[in-house]
Structure formats: C-alpha cells, structure tokens
Amino acid sequence: MIRRVAWVTDVSATALVPGTSVRRTDLVAPQDTGGIGVRATDLNLLHTLGARLKHGIFLNGASSHLLVAVLGSYAADHLGLTDLRAPVRIWLGNHWFAVAGVLEPVGLAPEIDSSALIGFPVAEQLLQYDGSITAIYIRSVPEQTVAVAHVLARASNPAHSDQVSVSRPSDVLAARAAGKAAFTSLFVGLAAIALLVGGMGVANVMVISVLERRPEIGLRRALGATRAHIGAQFLAESILLAAAGGVAGIVFGTAATVVAAVANGWLIDVPLDGLAVGLFAAFVVGTAAGFYPAVQAARLAPAEALRSS
Numbered sequence: 001m002i003r004r005v006a007w008v009t010d011v012s013a014t015a016l017v018p019g020t021s022v023r024r025t026d027l028v029a030p031q032d033t034g035g036i037g038v039r040a041t042d043l044n045l046l047h048t049l050g051a052r053l054k055h056g057i058f059l060n061g062a063s064s065h066l067l068v069a070v071l072g073s074y075a076a077d078h079l080g081l082t083d084l085r086a087p088v089r090i091w092l093g094n095h096w097f098a099v100a101g102v103l104e105p106v107g108l109a110p111e112i113d114s115s116a117l118i119g120f121p122v123a124e125q126l127l128q129y130d131g132s133i134t135a136i137y138i139r140s141v142p143e144q145t146v147a148v149a150h151v152l153a154r155a156s157n158p159a160h161s162d163q164v165s166v167s168r169p170s171d172v173l174a175a176r177a178a179g180k181a182a183f184t185s186l187f188v189g190l191a192a193i194a195l196l197v198g199g200m201g202v203a204n205v206m207v208i209s210v211l212e213r214r215p216e217i218g219l220r221r222a223l224g225a226t227r228a229h230i231g232a233q234f235l236a237e238s239i240l241l242a243a244a245g246g247v248a249g250i251v252f253g254t255a256a257t258v259v260a261a262v263a264n265g266w267l268i269d270v271p272l273d274g275l276a277v278g279l280f281a282a283f284v285v286g287t288a289a290g291f292y293p294a295v296q297a298a299r300l301a302p303a304e305a306l307r308s309s
Contacts (some may be wrong), residue, residue, distance in 0.1 A: 005152070006148075018037040039117055054101075054102045059119050070117040071090075072115045199288060
C-alpha cells in the first residue's frame with residue numbers, strides 16, 4: 001500500500017525478531033549480547049536508506065533463505081569482526097550464521113548499526129518470526145515529504161492508524177548538520193581572531209626589534225648591505241617567529257587532541273591536511289606581520305641609524 005502512495009520512490013521494511021540473541025560463539029553467555037538485535041529485512045534496505053557496505057556483500061535472493069547475516073557497524077565492532085577476508089560465523093538464535101557483510105554507520109537509521117540483518121524467509125523458518133513489521137523506511141520526492149507523511153499511517157494500518165508512529169529522521173540529520181555548521185563557523189571565527197591577535201603580536205615584536213636594533217642596521221648598511229638585504233632579514237625573522245608559533249600550536253593542539261581522545265575512549269584522528277593548513281596560515285601571518293617592519297628597517301639611512309647609537 002505504501003508503494004502505491006504518490007511521490008514515494010523507495011520502500012523497505014524490517015522486523016525485530018524478539019527473543020533472539022547474537023553472540024560471537026555459543027560459548028558466550030546468552031545475556032552478553034551487547035545490545036545487538038536481530039532484524040529481518042527485505043533486499044531493498046541499502047538503497048532506501050542510502051547505506052553502504054564496509055566489507056562483503058548484502059543479502060540477495062538466495063542468501064535471504066540461508067543462514068547468512070549482515071552486521072551493522074556497532075554490531076561488528078562489538079563482536080570483534082573487522083575483516084571478512086576469511087570466513088566468519090556468529091551464533092544467532094542457536095544457529096551458526098555466516099557473516100556476508102558489514103555496513104558503514106547508517107545515519108538515517110541508527111538502530112541498524114546495532115543489528116544483525118537476516119532475510120525474512122530464514123527468520124520465518126528457523127526463528128519463529130510471526131510476520132509482523134517493526135519499521136518501514138521510505139524515500140519520497142523531497143518537495144512532497146510532508147504530504148506523504150500525512151498518509152503513511154493509514155496506508156500502513158488502516159484499521160489502527162493511531163498505533164503507527166511516523167517520523168522524519170532526515171529532519172534530525174538536517175538539524176544536526178546545521179548545528180555542526182554553526183559550531184564550525186564559531187570555531188573558524190575564533191581561529192581567525194586568534195590569527196589576527198597573533199599577527200598583531202608578531203608585528204609589534206618586529207616593530208620594537210627595528211627600533212632597538214637601529215645601530216645594527218646602520219652598521220650593516222655601512223658595511224655594504226643593501227636595503228633589500230635588510231628588508232629580507234627582518235621579513236625572514238618575522239616568518240620564522242610566526243612559524244615557531246605555528247609549530248608550537250600544532251604540537252600542543254595534537255597533544256590535547258590525543259589526551260582528550262584517550263580519556264574518552266575515542267579514536268585518534270588528526271588530519272594531516274589540517275596540520276598543513278596550520279603551517280601555511282603561520283607563514284601567511286608571519287609574512288603579513290613582518291612586511292611593514294621590514295620596509296621601515298630597509299628605509300633607515302646608515303648615518304641616521306648609526307647616530308641613534
């Protein structure tokens with residue numbers, strides 16, 4: 001009935017199989033399931049949810065009748081299955097099931113991540129599945145999503161439409177993406193302010209350096225150094241000063257990231273392109289901050305600089 005609703009492009013159904021546990025082997029205690037559920041699913045689930053496989057293949061017309069399962073990302077991690085190059089089996093509902101594939105995290109349906117997916121036929125034959133559907137996932141024309149949502153309850157259960165809950169996880173993902181974008185903009189703004197303050201600090205140090213080293217500048221000019229030599233010297237010093245700050249920031253930032261990840265049990269992920277951007281930003285700031293002091297130093301006349309000593 002839902003497939004016949006106008007503007008519906010894809011439909012897929014899953015059913016939670018109650019009383020069925022998933023364990024790595026039959027030697028693991030029955031209660032030690034890690035919250036992994038068993039869901040019977042049709043073969044269109046990946047396309048409907050836009051999900052992708054990390055390893056292996058998904059269920060097909062043949063494997064849905066056999067003792068074959070596909071694991072969500074959390075389920076695979078909990079069971080310690082990170083590689084399917086060798087045949088792998090799990091103990092599911094007092095039967096050995098071969099693992100055909102592992103999914104990437106599914107943003108639209110997080111419950112799939114902690115599930116072992118099997119075909120409807122094998123669930124009915126071996127696990128006493130009664131045929132009831134737990135969840136139906138649909139894709140519709142974006143402009144008609146609201147209109148489709150209004151008719152889904154009656155289309156799925158005309159006699160008891162009040163017992164059907166309709167949600168739009170895509171809205172949650174959109175709100176999450178908007179929040180992430182806002183936080184990213186906030187952090188970029190803070191980083192820009194930090195760069196501005198750092199650049200002003202470097203410029204201030206270099207201006208004071210030019211004032212304090214006027215005798216040195218005069219002596220170098222008297223010994224034959226050109227204005228270009230003086231300007232290049234102070235510009236190089238500014239760049240090196242900013243680069244040292246950039247390297248220190250990268251080291252301390254990476255250390256803080258590692259400490260926070262270890263303390264919270266997270267995976268450590270420090271992008272190399274971010275480090276490269278940090279060094280490039282330090283170079284740009286050093287160049288910009290040192291340009292004016294370098295010009296001022298290059299313009300000093302040798303006699304005037306020496307008199308200031």
